[in-house]
Amino acid sequence: GENVEQHPSTLSVQEGDSAVIKCTYSDSASNYFPWYKQELGKRPQLIIDIRSNVGEKKDQRIAVTLNKTAKHFSLHITETQPEDSAVYFCAASSTDSWGKLQFGAGTQVVVTP
Amino acid sequence: DAMVIQNPRYQVTQFGKPVTLSCSQTLNHNVMYWYQQKSSQAPKLLFHYYDKDFNNEADTPDNFQSRRPNTSFCFLDIRSPGLGDTAMYLCATSRGTAWRGDYGYTFGSGTRLTVV
Numbered sequence: 001g002e003n004v005e006q007h008p009s010t011l012s013v014q015e016g017d018s019a020v021i022k023c024t025y026s027d028s029a030s031n032y033f034p035w036y037k038q039e040l041g042k043r044p045q046l047i048i049d050i051r052s053n054v055g056e057k058k059d060q061r062i063a064v065t066l067n068k069t070a071k072h073f074s075l076h077i078t079e080t081q082p083e084d085s086a087v088y089f090c091a092a093s094s095t096d097s098w099g100k101l102q103f104g105a106g107t108q109v110v111v112t113p
Numbered sequence: 114d115a116m117v118i119q120n121p122r123y124q125v126t127q128f129g130k131p132v133t134l135s136c137s138q139t140l141n142h143n144v145m146y147w148y149q150q151k152s153s154q155a156p157k158l159l160f161h162y163y164d165k166d167f168n169n170e171a172d173t174p175d176n177f178q179s180r181r182p183n184t185s186f187c188f189l190d191i192r193s194p195g196l197g198d199t200a201m202y203l204c205a206t207s208r209g210t211a212w213r214g215d216y217g218y219t220f221g222s223g224t225r226l227t228v229v
Binding site: 034041042043044045046049089100101102103104105106 | 153158161223
């Protein structure tokens with residue numbers, strides 16, 4: 001089955017700096033890669049996703065890049081703000097697994113003013 | 114408007130006393146999932162329904178069961194909760210692979226279960 005590794009487990013950044021979280025996946029059949037943001041005690045919220053036919057996708061301060069050859073994808077947050085503080089999860093799924101998401105272990109992001 | 118609704122938001126149950134968590138959706142999605150999320154960990158898939166087809170993860174304990182009586186509702190039954198079952202239980206829905214590869218999930222707010 002799919003295995004997703006996520007690094008780092010914690011990330012502290014100064015407000016205004018950039019944050020980068022990296023994930024690797026094992027199943028070459030995976031073709032959908034979402035990123036979720038989860039604030040304490042709340043549900044995971046989809047913030048951006050990318051499909052395997054695209055190398056990069058951007059939405060305002062958030063971007064995701066995908067390297068299919070190396071089987072890794074990354075989340076980039078620019079101009080970080082205190083409200084970006086949360087746990088971020090990457091995930092992967094494939095057509096062969098009924099769209100079932102396999103999550104990474106999560107990254108605790110702390111943005112300090 | 115809430116599209117995936119979980120009840121209750123908080124549940125305290127005694128060790129060994131059966132408990133049922135519920136999830137309902139207004140999205141008419143084919144697939145409904147149950148995830149268990151323990152403190153500071155990633156969500157872990159317990160099982161999912163694709164329409165009426167039930168799919169159990171290999172490492173989901175037998176203590177956990179699920180029912181999906183119709184498209185809108187799905188239940189998680191824990192027959193004899195142990196202290197280690199204290200966790201947030203998240204329900205999610207998606208269109209599934211039948212919809213042109215649109216796998217986007219919608220999560221409910223979760224039920225925080227405490228076993229005492």
